Amino acid sequence: MKSLWQEWLGAVMFYTCLPLPSGWSVKLAGAAKWCPAVGGLIGALLLGADWLLDLLDLPRLVQSVLVAALWLGITGGLHLDGAMDTADGLxxxxxxxxxxxxxxxxxxxxxVMTAIVILLLKVxxxxxxxxxxSVLWAAVWGRVAQVWAIARYPYLKPTGTGQIHKASCCVPWDFWPTGLVLILLSVMLPLSLGQLLYLHSLGLLLMLLVPAWFHRQLGGHTGDTYGAVVEWSEALMLVGLSVAQGSLPPP
Structure with missing residues (x-):
């Protein structure tokens, strides 16, 4: 249990800018399995911020820009930086x-163009x-896709933090936090069966396609492409939910 706790803290420390007490021991090896749970934490914070902004009665577009800005602030732009570097390489x-x-x-x-497109899609x-x-599901499924990319595809560089995640990856063990997060959210959130089926079908499709596309272009993955997988999966998840909202049954 202590090791799992240290991995969780390592995931929070590495993938977010959220403050942790300096005396806490963290572990990066094996931390990647907790990415979807970190996505749930990020999504919950964004939902809370969105609710507070609703109280100010701001225009929806302005509110969306502020949520997207907070999203960047929480992650420190880590994943967007990876998406930008990947675009430059491709x-x-x-x-x-x-x-x-x-x-x-x-x-x-x-x-730069890639960052603009991703942010415009999200906003x-x-x-x-x-x-x-929707922002909660995007944050979670974007990181489910990252865990899949780490587990499924070869790593292209001999060193780097991404190599630590790849070397410590253990399939199928690394997917139990993913399953737990998805089950808890499906049970706890007031969504209809049709909404849940669409959400998970879209998330699963993006999980399979986005990492596979980068693998096809590069022959594998790096830490940068892991970030690109998160950003593009989040953006496309939000777009997919926005497009389908009128045809889905209400809760």
């Missing part, structure tokens, strides 16, 4: 140079969606 025609370009800390044109989907708890 923008290079020579496949042999892609990893070197991704390792460059400077942002290129492709990375516009949040502003137009009436699907309950």
């Amino acid at each position: 923008g290079v025609r020579d496949p042999q140079r892609r990893l070197a370009v991704m390792a460059d800390s400077r942002s290129g044109a492709f990375g 516009s989907a949040l502003a137009s969606s009436t699907m309950p708890f």
